[in-house]
Amino acid sequence: MTPRPDREPAAPVVQRIRIRYAKRGRLRFLSHRDFARALERAVRRAQIPIAYSSGFSPHPRISYVGAAPTGVASEAEYAELALQARMEPEELRTALDHVLPPGLDVIEAVEAQTASLADRIQVSHWRVELSGVEPERLRQAVDAFLAASEVPVERLTKQGRRSLDARAPVVRATVVGKSDIMSDMTGAAASDVAPSGESDTTCAILELVVRHVTPSVRPDEVLAGLRVVADLEPPVPPRVARIAQGALTEQGAIIDPLQADRDGALTGTPSA
Amino acid sequence: MYESIHHSLTTEAAGIRAGVTSGTAARLDPTTSRRDVQMPARWEGRRTSRVGWTVMSKGSIFHRLEPLLYQVQKPIQYVGGELGAVTKDWDSTTVRWCLMYPDAYEVGLPNQGIQILYEILNEQPDVLAERTYAVWPDLEALMRQHGVPQFTVDAHRPVGDFDILGVSFATEMGYTNLLTALDLAGIPLDAIERDETHPIVIAGGHAAFNPEPIADFIDAAVLGDGEEAVLEITDIVREWKAEGRPGGREELLLRLARTEAIYVPRFYRVDYLPDGRIQRVVPTRPDVPFRVHKRTTMDLDSWPYPKKPLVPLAETVHERYAVEIFRGCTRGCRFCQAGMITRPVRERSITTIGEMVDNGLRESGFSEVGLLSLSSADHSEIADICSGLADRYDGENVSLSLPSTRVDAFNVTLAEELSRNGRRSGLTFAPEGGSERIRRVINKMVTEEDLIRTVVTAYTRGWRQVKLYFMCGLPTETDEDVVQIARLAHEVIKAGRAATGSKDIRCTVSIGGFVPKPHTPFQWAAQTDPQTIDRRLKLLKQAINADRSLGRAIGFRYHDGEPSLIEGLLSRGDRRVGRVIRRVWAEGGRFDGWSEHFSFQRWVDACEAELTPLGVSLEWYTMRERDQHEVLPWDHLDSGLDREWLWEDWQNALAEVEQDDCRWTPCFDCGVCPSMGTEIQVGPTGAKLLPLISVRSGA
Numbered sequence: 001m002t003p004r005p006d007r008e009p010a011a012p013v014v015q016r017i018r019i020r021y022a023k024r025g026r027l028r029f030l031s032h033r034d035f036a037r038a039l040e041r042a043v044r045r046a047q048i049p050i051a052y053s054s055g056f057s058p059h060p061r062i063s064y065v066g067a068a069p070t071g072v073a074s075e076a077e078y079a080e081l082a083l084q085a086r087m088e089p090e091e092l093r094t095a096l097d098h099v100l101p102p103g104l105d106v107i108e109a110v111e112a113q114t115a116s117l118a119d120r121i122q123v124s125h126w127r128v129e130l131s132g133v134e135p136e137r138l139r140q141a142v143d144a145f146l147a148a149s150e151v152p153v154e155r156l157t158k159q160g161r162r163s164l165d166a167r168a169p170v171v172r173a174t175v176v177g178k179s180d181i182m183s184d185m186t187g188a189a190a191s192d193v194a195p196s197g198e199s200d201t202t203c204a205i206l207e208l209v210v211r212h213v214t215p216s217v218r219p220d221e222v223l224a225g226l227r228v229v230a231d232l233e234p235p236v237p238p239r240v241a242r243i244a245q246g247a248l249t250e251q252g253a254i255i256d257p258l259q260a261d262r263d264g265a266l267t268g269t270p271s272a
Numbered sequence: 273m274y275e276s277i278h279h280s281l282t283t284e285a286a287g288i289r290a291g292v293t294s295g296t297a298a299r300l301d302p303t304t305s306r307r308d309v310q311m312p313a314r315w316e317g318r319r320t321s322r323v324g325w326t327v328m329s330k331g332s333i334f335h336r337l338e339p340l341l342y343q344v345q346k347p348i349q350y351v352g353g354e355l356g357a358v359t360k361d362w363d364s365t366t367v368r369w370c371l372m373y374p375d376a377y378e379v380g381l382p383n384q385g386i387q388i389l390y391e392i393l394n395e396q397p398d399v400l401a402e403r404t405y406a407v408w409p410d411l412e413a414l415m416r417q418h419g420v421p422q423f424t425v426d427a428h429r430p431v432g433d434f435d436i437l438g439v440s441f442a443t444e445m446g447y448t449n450l451l452t453a454l455d456l457a458g459i460p461l462d463a464i465e466r467d468e469t470h471p472i473v474i475a476g477g478h479a480a481f482n483p484e485p486i487a488d489f490i491d492a493a494v495l496g497d498g499e500e501a502v503l504e505i506t507d508i509v510r511e512w513k514a515e516g517r518p519g520g521r522e523e524l525l526l527r528l529a530r531t532e533a534i535y536v537p538r539f540y541r542v543d544y545l546p547d548g549r550i551q552r553v554v555p556t557r558p559d560v561p562f563r564v565h566k567r568t569t570m571d572l573d574s575w576p577y578p579k580k581p582l583v584p585l586a587e588t589v590h591e592r593y594a595v596e597i598f599r600g601c602t603r604g605c606r607f608c609q610a611g612m613i614t615r616p617v618r619e620r621s622i623t624t625i626g627e628m629v630d631n632g633l634r635e636s637g638f639s640e641v642g643l644l645s646l647s648s649a650d651h652s653e654i655a656d657i658c659s660g661l662a663d664r665y666d667g668e669n670v671s672l673s674l675p676s677t678r679v680d681a682f683n684v685t686l687a688e689e690l691s692r693n694g695r696r697s698g699l700t701f702a703p704e705g706g707s708e709r710i711r712r713v714i715n716k717m718v719t720e721e722d723l724i725r726t727v728v729t730a731y732t733r734g735w736r737q738v739k740l741y742f743m744c745g746l747p748t749e750t751d752e753d754v755v756q757i758a759r760l761a762h763e764v765i766k767a768g769r770a771a772t773g774s775k776d777i778r779c780t781v782s783i784g785g786f787v788p789k790p791h792t793p794f795q796w797a798a799q800t801d802p803q804t805i806d807r808r809l810k811l812l813k814q815a816i817n818a819d820r821s822l823g824r825a826i827g828f829r830y831h832d833g834e835p836s837l838i839e840g841l842l843s844r845g846d847r848r849v850g851r852v853i854r855r856v857w858a859e860g861g862r863f864d865g866w867s868e869h870f871s872f873q874r875w876v877d878a879c880e881a882e883l884t885p886l887g888v889s890l891e892w893y894t895m896r897e898r899d900q901h902e903v904l905p906w907d908h909l910d911s912g913l914d915r916e917w918l919w920e921d922w923q924n925a926l927a928e929v930e931q932d933d934c935r936w937t938p939c940f941d942c943g944v945c946p947s948m949g950t951e952i953q954v955g956p957t958g959a960k961l962l963p964l965i966s967v968r969s970g971a
Contacts, residue, residue, distance in 0.1 A: 026334070026338075026351045026352070026353060027351070027353060027585070029341055029347040029348045029350075029351050030348050030585055031346075031348065033587065034348050034585050034586055034587065037585075037587070037591075038585055040637075040639075041355075041583060041636065041637030041638065041639075042637060043637070044633075044637035044638075044639065045634065045635075045636070045637035052669060058669055070347065070348075071341070071342050071347065099637070101353050101354075101355055101585070102353075103353060236339050237339050237342035237343065
C-alpha cells in the first residue's frame with residue numbers, strides 16, 4: 001500500500017437538527033441531487049457548523065427523508081443536519097433560509113429528540129392540479145378508481161416495464177373545486193396549484209393521501225390509474241405539490257412528523 | 273409573433289398574491305417578507321430586484337415553457353434561479369445584451385468568459401444582460417411544436433427582443449448550435465436579412481479569431497479580451513439608440529467597424545483565385561479598416577471578476593470557484609492557439625488572487641477552487657499562492673486545484689501542498705509528443721528524464737495514478753514518433769515500480785487528435801487524415817500491450833480522428849464553409865462537440881454537396897499544406913503576432929529548432945507587444961497571503 005497522508009478524525013456530532021423545507025415555484029424542477037447540492041452550499045455560505053463524515057473524502061452529514069420527484073413542488077420535505085457545534089434551531093433555520101435561493105425555503109427547524117424521523121413519515125398528502133379537466137369528469141374517474149379493488153399500472157424502470165397496483169396505497173382521493181381551494185390555501189401552496197396561463201381555464205383539483213409503499217405509488221401512478229379505469233387523459237401535464245407528510249391517525253389525519261421532537265423539547269430533554 | 277407582455281403574470285407570482293391573506297404565507301409576500309426587510313448582501317448588492325419569480329418580468333415566456341418542462345430531461349437547466357443571477361426591469365435599461373454559450377447549460381454555465389461579461393454588463397445601471405444556452409433536441413422539438421422562442425434563463429425573455437446577442441465560441445463545434453438558437457429566436461440566419469428589430473449578433477471567444485466560416489450568420493466579431501470591448505460596444509449602441517437609430521442597422525454596424533477592433537464581415541469582400549485559394553480580402557467601403565485588431569485587457573487586478581460567481585442549481589461540468597491567475601502564455605508551444613492569441617502574459621497579483629478566492633468561496637459556498645491559466649505553475653509567485661491558500665483553508669474541507677500543469681517535480685510539490693485540505697486531485701502531465709524529435713517540432717521542451725523524474729516523484733508522494741496527455745497527427749509525425757509513447761509509458765511504470773516497490777501504480781495515456789489552428793505557426797500545416805491517425809493509434813495500442821506486465825498498468829484513451837477533421841475544416845475554413853454548416857444544421861446537425869450527436873457522414877455529405885461545385889473540398893481545406901504567400905482567410909484579422917515571425921517559427925519547427933520562453937529569456941519579436949502597445953506583466957510582488965481574520969463559526 002502506498003502511504004496516504006494522515007487525516008485528523010472528523011469532529012464529533014453534538015447536535016442533530018431536523019428541518020422541514022419547501023420546494024416552490026420554478027424550483028419544483030429541482031431533482032433531489034440538485035437540492036442536496038444547493039443545501040450543502042447554503043450550509044457553507046451560512047457557516048453552519050456542520051459535521052463531516054470521516055475518511056478520505058469528507059461529506060457534510062445531512063440525511064434526507066424520501067424526496068419529492070423532479071417537477072413536483074412540496075411544502076413538506078424533511079432533512080436532518082448533524083452539527084459539530086450547538087446551534088439554536090431557529091437560528092439555523094433563519095441563517096439557512098437567508099442564503100437559499102427564493103423557491104427553497106426552510107419552514108421549520110427542531111432539535112432531534114427522538115429516534116428515526118423516517119419512521120414517522122408514512123403517508124403523503126398530494127395536491128394535483130389538472131388544467132383543462134372538468135371537475136365532474138375527474139369526480140367520475142376518481143369514483144371508478146376508488147371502486148376498483150385493484151388498478152394495475154405500468155411503470156418504466158431501468159429494469160424494464162413493471163406492473164404495480166396503484167389502488168391499494170391510496171387512503172383518500174377527493175375532488176375539490178378550484179374556488180374551495182383558493183380560499184383556504186396557504187400562499188405557497190396556492191402558488192403551486194394556481195392555474196397556469198389564462199385564469200378562466202377549466203381546472204380540477206385532486207387531493208390525494210397515499211401510503212408510502214415499495215415500489216412507490218405517487219401521483220403519476222394514480223393518474224395512470226385514472227387513465228386505466230376511466231380513460232382520463234389530461235390535455236396538459238398536471239401540476240403536483242406535496243402538501244404534507246407524516247403518520248396517519250385512525251381518523252385519517254396526518255400527524256406532523258416533527259411534533260414528537262417539539263414535544264421532547266418542551267419537556268426539556270437535553271440531547272448530547 | 274410572440275405572445276404579448278400582457279401574459280407576464282406568471283403562475284408563481286399569482287400564487288404569491290393569493291398567499292397574502294394567509295398567515296403562514298406572509299413570509300413569501302413580497303411586501304412583508306423577511307427577505308425584503310433584511311436581505312442578504314448578495315441580493316441587496318444588486319441594483320435590481322431579487323432574481324426571478326417573485327418579480328413580474330416583462331415578456332417572460334415561462335408560463336409557455338413550463339408545460340414543456342415536464343416532458344424533457346433535466347428540466348432544471350432551463351429554469352435559471354442561480355445564485356448570482358440578475359434580473360432587471362426591461363424598461364429601465366437602455367442597452368440589453370443576451371449572452372450565449374452555444375452548448376448545453378451544464379457546459380456553458382461554468383464558462384468564465386460569459387460569467388465575467390455578465391457581471392460587468394449588469395454592473396452598468398442602464399444595461400441589462402441575460403444568458404441563454406443551447407437547448408437539447410428534446411426541448412427544441414417541443415419548442416417548435418408549441419411556438420416557444422429561444423429564451424434567456426434569467427427572466428425567460430425571448431432572445432429576439434434583445435439589442436445584442438453575444439455568443440462566445442470556445443470551440444468551432446458550437447456553430448450548428450448558433451443556427452438553432454437564431455432560428456428558434458426568430459432571427460434570420462443570414463445577417464444581411466436582419467432589420468432593426470433583430471439583435472446584433474456578435475461572436476467572441478477563441479474561435480472568433482477566424483470567424484469566416486460563420487461570417488454569413490454573424491453581424492460582428494470581437495477578437496481578444498471582452499471586458500472592455502463589451503462596454504465600448506454598449507456605448508456605441510446606447511448612443512445610436514439615443515440619437516434615434518440614424519441610418520438603421522447599417523449605420524450601427526459601421527460605427528462598430530470604425531473602432532478598428534470590431535470585425536463586421538459584411539464590409540469585407542473575399543475574392544478567390546481560379547484554383548480556389550483566396551486572392552484577397554478587401555473592405556467594401558473606404559471608411560472601414562483594412563485590418564481589425566484584437567483586444568487586450570491589461571492589469572487584471574483592475575478586473576477581479578467574477579466577484580459574484582454564478583452558482584447553478586443544476587449539475588454542471590465544473591462545480592468550483594475559478595480564478596484566472598494569469599492570462600496569456602509565452603511557452604510557445606506551436607500547436608497551441610490559446611497560447612499564441614492571448615499574449616502577452618499578464619499576471620494577477622497574489623493579493624488579488626487571495627481576495628478573489630476568499631470572496632468567491634463566501635459568495636458561492638463552493639468547496640473547490642480552481643487556479644486557472646494556460647500553465648498555472650508559471651505564475652511568478654505560485655509557491656506562495658499555493659501554500660498561502662492551503663494555510664488559509666486548513667481544516668475547512670476546501671479543495672484547491674491547479675488544472676494546467678507542466679512536467680516538472682515542482683508541480684508535484686504544488687499539488688501536494690494544495691491537497692493538504694481536501695480531496696487529492698488527479699495529476700495530468702502533457703508531454704504532447706512521444707519522441708524527443710517531435711517535441712522539438714512542437715516546441716514542447718520536456719525531456720524524457722524530466723517526465724520520468726516528475727512522475728516518479730508523484731508516485732513516491734502517494735499518487736497511485738497519473739495521466740499523460742499526448743497528441744497524434746502532428747506535423748512531420750511518423751509512426752515511430754507515436755509508438756515512442758508506448759516506450760515512454762513503459763519507462764514511467766518501470767521507474768515508478770522501482771521507486772515505490774509497489775505494483776499498485778498506474779498511468780493513463782490519453783491521446784487527442786491534432787488540429788492546425790489559425791494564428792499559430794502550424795496554420796500552414798497539413799492536417800493528418802483520420803485513417804493514418806487511427807492506424808497509428810492501433811500501432812500504439814499494440815506497442816503498449818506488447819509487454820503484458822507493463823501494459824496492464826497502462827490505460828489507453830483516445831478519440832477517433834473524424835471529429836478532429838471537421839474541427840479542422842471549421843478552424844481554417846473561409847466563408848464558403850458557411851454553406852456546409854448551414855446544410856449540416858438543416859439536416860439535423862446539433863451539438864457537434866458531443867460524440868453521441870456528431871455525425872461525420874453528415875459533414876462529409878454536406879461538404880460534397882456544397883464544396884464540390886466550388887472546386888474545393890473537405891480535404892482541400894484540411895489536408896493541404898499552404899505556402900508562405902497564400903492569403904489565409906484570417907490574414908485581415910490581427911492577433912498581434914507578426915506573420916513573418918510565425919512563418920519563421922514554422923520553418924524552425926520543420927528544422928526541429930526550439931524557441932525559448934520570453935518570460936525568462938529576451939524578447940524574440942513575435943510582434944505582439946509592440947503592435948498592440950502591451951507588455952509582459954509579471955511579478956513577483958513579494959506579498960504573502962496572511963491568515964483570514966474573519967471568524968468562521970464552527971471551523
